Amino acid sequence: MPFKRYVEIGRVALVNYGKDYGKLVVIVDVIDQNRALVDSPDMVRSQINFKRLTLTDITIDIKRTPKKKELIKAMEAADVKNKWENSSWGRKLIVKKRREALTDFDRFKLMLAKIKKASLVREELAKLKKEVKA
Amino acid sequence: MVTYKFHQFQVVGRALPSEKDEHPKIYRMKLWATNEVRAKSKFWYFLRKLKKVKKSNGQMLAINEIFEKNPTTIKNYGIWLRYQSRTGYHNMYKEYRDTTLNGGIEQMYTEMGSRHRVRNHCIQIIKTATIPAKLCKRESTKQFHNSKIKFPLVSKKVRPPSRKLKTTYKASKPNLFV
Numbered sequence: 001m002p003f004k005r006y007v008e009i010g011r012v013a014l015v016n017y018g019k020d021y022g023k024l025v026v027i028v029d030v031i032d033q034n035r036a037l038v039d040s041p042d043m044v045r046s047q048i049n050f051k052r053l054t055l056t057d058i059t060i061d062i063k064r065t066p067k068k069k070e071l072i073k074a075m076e077a078a079d080v081k082n083k084w085e086n087s088s089w090g091r092k093l094i095v096k097k098r099r100e101a102l103t104d105f106d107r108f109k110l111m112l113a114k115i116k117k118a119s120l121v122r123e124e125l126a127k128l129k130k131e132v133k134a
Numbered sequence: 135m136v137t138y139k140f141h142q143f144q145v146v147g148r149a150l151p152s153e154k155d156e157h158p159k160i161y162r163m164k165l166w167a168t169n170e171v172r173a174k175s176k177f178w179y180f181l182r183k184l185k186k187v188k189k190s191n192g193q194m195l196a197i198n199e200i201f202e203k204n205p206t207t208i209k210n211y212g213i214w215l216r217y218q219s220r221t222g223y224h225n226m227y228k229e230y231r232d233t234t235l236n237g238g239i240e241q242m243y244t245e246m247g248s249r250h251r252v253r254n255h256c257i258q259i260i261k262t263a264t265i266p267a268k269l270c271k272r273e274s275t276k277q278f279h280n281s282k283i284k285f286p287l288v289s290k291k292v293r294p295p296s297r298k299l300k301t302t303y304k305a306s307k308p309n310l311f312v
Contacts, residue, residue, distance in 0.1 A: 003286035003312060004312075005286065005287075005312060006284045006286050007283075007284070007285055007286070007287060008282075008283065008284040008285075009282070016293070016295060017293055017295055021295055029208055030278055030283050031231050031232065031233065032231045032275075032278055037206070037208055037233065044206070045206040046206070047136075047232075047233050050287055051291070051293070054290070055312075063281070064281045065207065065208075
């Protein structure tokens with residue numbers, strides 16, 4: 001039951017509501033019980049409520065309120081982008097985004113691919129069943 | 135960013151020049167109001183209490199809105215105020231942590247409304263200052279003066295990412311564990 005993800009300076013979080021929805025941001029300082037100062041390489045440093053954040057497992061090594069350049073360097077050093085994109089959470093979000101962007105033609109191609117995959121699986125299953133019976 | 139209800143204005147005015155006084159003294163006030171019109175009115179209200187001048191025999195020289203110089207740094211604001219309660223006038227000193235002074239003032243107004251049931255028009259701001267961390271008086275601001283601050287978020291409420299996706303009823307009880 002102990003907590004694993006803490007609000008701390010350097011914690012990477014995902015914004016889950018509002019204008020910056022879906023962005024990965026770094027908690028750079030804590031204003032008070034409900035708000036944090038948050039920063040990301042492509043946005044102006046701003047305050048955000050904790051209710052709009054979901055903490056991730058990734059932390060980076062920074063001092064309180066670092067300069068933008070230092071922040072970017074620390075994010076490179078901790079390899080946040082790759083760690084996120086290889087994590088199961090990050091991969092699921094990428095798949096979700098890809099699925100939302102499908103056109104009707106893409107969905108048709110997807111349907112054909114699914115049918116093909118299912119037929120291959122069923123072929124193998126039939127072979128295994130025959131072996132078991134024999 | 136966040137839209138603040140109260141804006142900070144710099145209002146400059148003086149009495150009208152007369153034969154007795156060719157160049158009357160010019161007075162400048164920094165005050166908070168929701169808009170420029172209200173700011174000018176507040177200026178005359180306060181100036182009347184300090185000098186023998188009214189809007190009818192005075193002139194407004196300048197009114198400018200003051201914006202926050204460093205909205206990306208966190209500061210500790212100390213606010214001295216005078217408010218009217220049901221039984222009389224009292225002075226108060228309150229501290230807030232925020233990135234902008236307007237944000238701190240907004241916090242003050244809402245807190246006075248909730249804790250003491252004081253309406254906005256019953257509050258007069260005497261003085262505001264940015265307080266360095268060493269001189270803060272209130273424990274609730276001092277507890278955040280920690281460069282290695284660390285705390286868990288105790289309950290995670292899953293919200294729909296936009297108001298349009300809000301539903302009144304849910305199929306199952308949501309899990310609030312972080």
